[in-house]
Amino acid sequence: MSISDLKKKIKQNKLDPLYLLTGTEAFLIDELQKMIIEQALPEEEREFGLAYYDLNETPVQAAVEDAETLPFLGEKRVIIVKNPLFLTAARDKSKVEHDLDSLQRYAENPSPFTILIIEAPYEKLDERKKLVKSIKKAGAFVKAEALQESHLGDWLQQRAKENGVTFDQEGEERLVQLTGSHLMLLQQEIDKMALYVGEGGVVNAEVVDLLVARTLENDIFALIDRIVRKDLDKAFRILYDLLKINEEPIKILSLIGRQFRIIYQVSELSKRGYGQKQMASTLKLHPYAVKIAQQQTRSFHEEKLRFIIDQIAESDYEMKTGRMDKKLILELLVTKIKNT
Template sequence: MVLESWRKIKQNHIAPIYLLYGTEAFLINETKQLLLNQILNEEEKEFNLAVYDLEETPVEVAVEDAETYPFLGERKVIILHNPVFLTAEKSKEKVEHNLSRLEAYIKEPAPYSIMVLSAPYEKLDERKKITKELKRNAEIIEAKKLNEKELMSFIHNRVKINGMEIDEAAIEQLMALVGTNLFMISSEIEKLTLYAAESGRIDVNLVDKLVARSLEQNIFTLIDKVVNRKLDEALRIYYDLLKQNEEPIKILALLAGQFRLIYQVKDLSRRGYGQQQIAGILKTHPFRVKLALGQASKFTDEELSYLINQLAEADYHMKSGSMNKSLLIEMLLFKLKK
């Protein structure tokens, strides 16, 4: 797990070779930054940090650099971006890599160099010899999307690093408002810790007061207001979105997407699938599934079918220009209330 790997790095348990792979860019970036800060000071970074894009540079050039003694320091860091040869994909650039040179280095890495391969791919090609060598000899860190439990742990640890505590209710509210984007979550945590400097604790009231709502969250809240027959509050959210220059067609697309998700999770849940299984089938985050399941219980299948048809009809009128876009969504919200 990424968080466990971060703990080891902070304790200065540094491996000679790291393979960071996965689609969660935030975790890959944070891991690289953590390694750099742990290994090199600011002055050393100028001389003993090298970064290579393997879609442009042969890997043997990076290996030769890793085998060269560091300048004005004891260690050096070599970062290799886009090692597409670890996947089944074909490189866009016609760069020939001497992989046998890299394989030999992996077996006997230089004691003064830390090599970091940054692979922003969902999967590695396990059949390839180079992948097998890395699996045997490197520290592997998979930067995958965090599940709900891992995300809560991430938020708690992030706050703790700043010398503060956060209530569990505040964590859940932060996730509900921001979603699962780690860049946005981290940005909001920085803001919250500044405001909570005196008390040393972040509670749900502070989260409600300070955290910016994403467009997706505003749509979720808007639907929630409609579900609970609070049309005036739903319209207020919609008018606020228009004041923020959000396009009606984008709002409509998000409404349609949320109702499709509600319909799908309701159907899959009825067929016996659990939250994690549904998330896998629909290729969405389990936390989104959890929220959609809560809303699904408030609709019958017939109501959802009717609403999805109304959304499709509104989409047609909006794209054909036959009706005023803003008015279309107002009319739609009145229909959703029925």
């Protein structure tokens, strides 16, 4: 079942007795859990009607026994079990002895007054195991994976809409550039910017730059972007800001080199007919990083990219041998790249 389909069912109060939530995107798993709890239990019933079990510390049979116990208050109970490593092929190194037969029996006949949520934050489950098959068959199964770039923009705009604001295209791209596809971080930043622009406001790239915490990698990315745009004034402003906060020139140079190597690799793979997803997989990069590098390749012919990479290597040698002032080396390099 897809996450969107499961959300629709939950909103319609069509709750299943058993949920298996797996995958590595913790934000989506937490979000689904909260939706289920809010639908199943009024707030005043959650103190007695909601229970958590960490299977690294507690045997699964204790959770099963609790799930089979009638609610103390209200009509429903929600039991959440975490870290069921026994559903994977990995070896469980904990000393907890789990009676998996008890969970197997429960999956075959779940309690009508309990909603059991099994949180399995793993990339893969062991599909060969009878228990995995039984749990998937008995309830709602969903895998929460990192969103693809094509879906990330829709997700971001929907979150913005829920906060009463919108993102323009540059603002959306800038936010993803600075935060990546980490949904928890994206949500926090959207909430912050929504408060800043107010109801009905528009978040643009300037707002993103003003409010989102920056990293060295982000600033190097912005530096190269300004060089590509032939905006030398802003490029030097970014460079001097980095030096002012005592970032090591050799580290700045290293990251500049890394980004231009990525641009060159993307250029070469594009010629071979690779798509963005293939390039992202081959280079072990986020698809958005590949997309931006692909755009930047349009500003540099292959010979120019090779010249720039050679200049970066020469600057690295000069910096490490102390032939010239490090700041001056970076200034000259930025100017050479801009003039290629």
